[in-house]
Amino acid sequence: MLFKSTAINQIKSRTITLLALATAIFFTVLACGSPSQDKSQAGLPPELVVDYVHTVAEADRTAYTKHVVNRLTVLEGKKKEDGVVNAEATEAWKEANGVPLPAQMFRLGAELASESGSFTYGLISPWNINDNQAPKGEFEKVGMQKVVETGEPYKDYREIAGKKYFSAIYPDFAIAPACVSCHNTHPVHKERYPDKIFKLDDVMGGVVINLPLEGT
Numbered sequence: 003m004l005f006k007s008t009a010i011n012q013i014k015s016r017t018i019t020l021l022a023l024a025t026a027i028f029f030t031v032l033a034c035g036s037p038s039q040d041k042s043q044a045g046l047p048p049e050l051v052v053d054y055v056h057t058v059a060e061a062d063r064t065a066y067t068k069h070v071v072n073r074l075t076v077l078e079g080k081k082k083e084d085g086v087v088n089a090e091a092t093e094a095w096k097e098a099n100g101v102p103l104p105a106q107m108f109r110l111g112a113e114l115a116s117e118s119g120s121f122t123y124g125l126i127s128p129w130n131i132n133d134n135q136a137p138k139g140e141f142e143k144v145g146m147q148k149v150v151e152t153g154e155p156y157k158d159y160r161e162i163a164g165k166k167y168f169s170a171i172y173p174d175f176a177i178a179p180a181c182v183s184c185h186n187t188h189p190v191h192k193e194r195y196p197d198k199i200f201k202l203d204d205v206m207g208g209v210v211i212n213l214p215l216e217g218t
């Protein structure tokens with residue numbers, strides 16, 4: 003009798019353990035299964051990702067302008083006419099004793115980044131000096147126009163060569179007198195857009211970011 007009840011108790015407790023195990027497995031499968039199912043929808047929204055990319059790209063350009071380009075001629079807040087470092091920021095930096103202009107530096111970085119094959123970015127302008135930096139296609143033409151009118155970023159889905167992208171154009175403002183004076187007096191600008199005289203704080207162009215959307 004004593005033996006019998008112990009055996010029954012053992013079977014009972016084993017059954018309970020097995021049931022508990024089965025329940026645990028069931029809930030584990032449920033818990034692990036649902037997030038992976040949702041993964042494609044649950045990632046960061048593309049609107050936010052383009053903002054992040056823009057913040058980094060723009061910060062690098064500003065840091066380069068402030069701390070490298072300005073550093074060539076400005077020491078402790080004072081401009082030194084014969085330079086602090088024996089080099090100038092010049093369009094012909096490869097041939098001259100110089101370093102790239104901020105826009106050129108931006109493009110050099112963008113070219114390296116696009117080698118990763120994930121996303122691309124670049125500078126465009128309706129008053130472009132560089133031929134490759136004119137707004138291209140419907141999205142860039144319409145978007146750039148809106149950005150010039152509103153001073154606000156323009157974001158939308160677009161297709162490039164049959165692939166789907168989420169793209170954004172951010173305004174590129176004339177934040178310093180040097181932006182305005184250099185562009186207004188550049189020989190290409192004067193020849194192509196003689197009537198376009200930039201003023202401080204004008205939208206001079208845009209930063210375009212193209213984020214490929216997976217599985218499309």
Ligand code: HEC
Pocket residue numbers: 091093103104105106109125126127129130131132133135174175176177178180181182184185188206207208
């Ligand atoms: C010393 C001259 C100089 C200064 C200063 C300068 N730029 Fe430029 N910028 C250029 C040249 C030259 C290009 C074309 C270079 C290239 O990308 O090949 C250019 C390119 C650009 C472009 C891309 C469209 C195009 O014209 O090809 C934008 C937008 C732009 N600059 C905005 C700015 C802004 C905003 C500032 C100030 C923060 C600025 N630039 C300062 C000379 C200058």
